[in-house]
Amino acid sequence: xxxxLDHGLPQPAHDGTDAEARPVFLTEPRVLGLPASxxxxxxxxxxxxxxxxxxxxxxxxxxxxxxxILPGPLLxxxxxxxDWGTLSGSLLITLRITFMALAAAIIFxxxxxxxxxxSKWLEMSLLPYAVILQVTPIVAIAPLIIIWAGDINLSxxxxxWIVAFxxxxxxxxxxxxxxxxxxxxxxxxxxxTRWQTMRYLKLPAALPYFLAGLKISGGLALIGAxxxxxxxxxxxxxxxxxxxILEAGYQLKIPxxxxxLIMISMSGIAIFLATSWISHLLLRRWHESALxxxx
Amino acid sequence: xxxxxxxxxxxxxxxxxxPLVSVRHVSKQFANGTLAVRDVxxxxxxxxxxxxxxxxxxxxxxxxxxxxxxxxxSTGTIEWPTTSHDASGKPExxxxxxxxxxxxxxxxxxxxxxxxxLILKHMPKREAEQRSAEMLELVGLKGFEKSYPRELSGGMxxxxxxxxxxxxxxxxxxxxxxxxxxxxxxRHRLNDxxxxxxxxxxxxxxxxxxxVFESVYLSKRxxxxxxxxxxxxxxxxxxxxxxxxELFRTSSDYAHLCRVVSGKLKExxxx
Numbered sequence: 001x002x003x004x005l006d007h008g009l010p011q012p013a014h015d016g017t018d019a020e021a022r023p024v025f026l027t028e029p030r031v032l033g034l035p036a037s038x039x040x041x042x043x044x045x046x047x048x049x050x051x052x053x054x055x056x057x058x059x060x061x062x063x064x065x066x067x068x069i070l071p072g073p074l075l076x077x078x079x080x081x082x083d084w085g086t087l088s089g090s091l092l093i094t095l096r097i098t099f100m101a102l103a104a105a106i107i108f109x110x111x112x113x114x115x116x117x118x119s120k121w122l123e124m125s126l127l128p129y130a131v132i133l134q135v136t137p138i139v140a141i142a143p144l145i146i147i148w149a150g151d152i153n154l155s156x157x158x159x160x161w162i163v164a165f166x167x168x169x170x171x172x173x174x175x176x177x178x179x180x181x182x183x184x185x186x187x188x189x190x191x192x193t194r195w196q197t198m199r200y201l202k203l204p205a206a207l208p209y210f211l212a213g214l215k216i217s218g219g220l221a222l223i224g225a226x227x228x229x230x231x232x233x234x235x236x237x238x239x240x241x242x243x244x245i246l247e248a249g250y251q252l253k254i255p256x257x258x259x260x261l262i263m264i265s266m267s268g269i270a271i272f273l274a275t276s277w278i279s280h281l282l283l284r285r286w287h288e289s290a291l292x293x294x295x
Numbered sequence: 296x297x298x299x300x301x302x303x304x305x306x307x308x309x310x311x312x313x314p315l316v317s318v319r320h321v322s323k324q325f326a327n328g329t330l331a332v333r334d335v336x337x338x339x340x341x342x343x344x345x346x347x348x349x350x351x352x353x354x355x356x357x358x359x360x361x362x363x364x365x366x367x368x369s370t371g372t373i374e375w376p377t378t379s380h381d382a383s384g385k386p387e388x389x390x391x392x393x394x395x396x397x398x399x400x401x402x403x404x405x406x407x408x409x410x411x412x413l414i415l416k417h418m419p420k421r422e423a424e425q426r427s428a429e430m431l432e433l434v435g436l437k438g439f440e441k442s443y444p445r446e447l448s449g450g451m452x453x454x455x456x457x458x459x460x461x462x463x464x465x466x467x468x469x470x471x472x473x474x475x476x477x478x479x480x481x482r483h484r485l486n487d488x489x490x491x492x493x494x495x496x497x498x499x500x501x502x503x504x505x506x507v508f509e510s511v512y513l514s515k516r517x518x519x520x521x522x523x524x525x526x527x528x529x530x531x532x533x534x535x536x537x538x539x540x541e542l543f544r545t546s547s548d549y550a551h552l553c554r555v556v557s558g559k560l561k562e563x564x565x566x
Contacts, residue, residue: 182398185365189392190415190463200411204402286401286443 071255079255080262087244087256091263094225094240097153098271101160102221108161109168109217110210114198117176134166138224142231153238156228163224164217171213175206208287211279218271226264313376314338315467315499316362321371323357323525330524331357334371337518337527339467341377344493344500346510346517348556350564354525355503356395356471362501363392363469391460391498393470397452399444399459405431406440409459416463430458435488450481454488461492467499474509486512487540494538507560511552512544519556521563528563531556 029036053073059065060072067075080087112130116123142159149155179202187197229242241260248256283290318337324330332354339345339362347355361368375386399408406427413423431440434454444452453473460468474482490513493500504510510517511533519529535548543549 180398182394182396183400185360186392186394186398186411187415188365189363189390190412192415196415200414201400204400207402286445 068252068254071258075255076258076262079253080259083256083259087241087260087263090239090241090244090260091267093238094222094229094242094264095267097156097160097225097229097240098222098267101157101164101224102218104157104161105165105168105217105221106214109165109213110172112169113172113176113206116173117202118194123173130166130169133162138163138227139231142228145228146232152232156225156232156240159228159231160221160224163227164221167216167220168210168213171209171216172206175209176202178209179205208279208283208289211275211282215272215275215279218275219268222264222268222271314340315375315377317372317374317376318358318362319372319374321358321361321368321373323354323361323366324369332361332368333524333526335525335527339499339501341466341499342497344490344502344513344515346502346504346514347520348504348507348510348517348560349520349525349528350505350522350560352525353520353522353563355520357525358520359469359471359501359503363390364388389463389466391463391465391468393453393456393460393468393473395472395475397444397449397456399452399455401444404441404443405436405447405455408444408455409462412459412463427458427462430462431455433461433492434458448481449477450485453477453485457489457492461496461498464496465498467501468493470500470502472503472505475504475506482509483544489513490537490539507553507557511549511556512539517556519559519563529559531559 031039034042057072057074060070071079112126116127138159141162142155145158146152146155149158183201183205184197187201192200225240226242229240230246233243233246241264245257245260248254248260280290316337316339318335318339321332321335322330323332335354335358337358347358349355357366360366362373375388378386378389380386399405400411403411406424409427409430410420410423413426414420418426428440431437434457436451436454436458439447439451444455447455456473460470474485477485486509489500500513502510502513514533517529517531517533518527519531520526521528533552535543535552
């Protein structure tokens, strides 16, 4: 009895079940800096892509399809190199509009979402209009925006922003409202202010939802920028990739159309990879979506 | 441990002087009409270890949350006679709360989770870090400061939750079935460690549970509640001395106490 009455400090850390259940992070062999299991994910699509391109080139040569109907991948590649000067300038213009629109979408989307969760009245009154903005086809209202905004770059920006901002808004609202109820109670217990609850609880809880929205909006901003420019059809030195495609189409320079298309697709893929990477970096320590499981 | 017995009614529930919390004629009716708690009177004395024992739906959690200030009673009052009140007349409740789930912030590591109450009270970060690290050590989690909740086992998460509740050094610790979801071995260990913490730091503990064994092992006093509507059926003193340990858990006194409390609980359920 005397031994068992020894009440000193609690000493649970090394004597039993749960304290020793610390996770063991298994290390995988690495090949060229990447985990071995990551390579099939990278190589398989590349092999498929190369095979498809080879088949395309073969069919074009075998059937002797003229380049103004369908150019082969080799010709497209040559055009891409030859026209790089003009095309890369246009790409930069398109990307500039894309990223400005995305930035505006993030700022407006998140601020509006925060505002809406602070006031049910604001949400009830304004959210329907955000939905209307979202469901109206951008092609249909782009001409109006171009007339009203006056400046062509500004109108392109507005169009891309309208397309991009809704996923961020709606996902962030969902995220802000999905903070754990007991955690909200816990913050109440310690008399947390609205601002403290927002900063320490609701914003971190909304982060995974916001990032999911960002992944969608990144691609949409690019699409918005390209579509708006198609409608605007601006020419001159300050034009983006969409106008280059229109222009090359009129002149039947089809290889150039393809080259520009490839640049747009590659940009879209790069934006998607970048947003996915950001999302992974921010969530990998704690969120279910970013965790690797053994079973 | 020779004189262990149950006494009721007991004379000195408050441990002398004013109680820390005084619950008077408290009822709670939810919006859907359910009468969760009916006319409960309870004094929580300083330094006690009190269990609220009852079947599910007896309003024990609701009562605990009302004591914490989460939801006001429909009728009756909950007073804090010894606590200072702010300008609007609300008591500045000096309490810690442990939820049924660990309720940790998954994006913050153990240390940051424990620090949160201090941060919310504007304590400088350094000081908050130091105090939280001490608290983690006290609950047996030294070395796990940087671990995220998902990297911790269920029992360890509960320890973090307890550390967070105690980091403000509250006068009273309210616990809402904190160990219900844990396995038996882990629960016994946490029971032991909780008793040690209570023995050393001298807070008042209010522990909601539906386990007779747990309540007898831990408490100085057991409040047995009945359901539909939630009400107090019996108020028992457990006079077994502290410190209690594995020896007490296997003693015939303990078995006897459990049998008596079980009987009271059966009466409460049958009524």
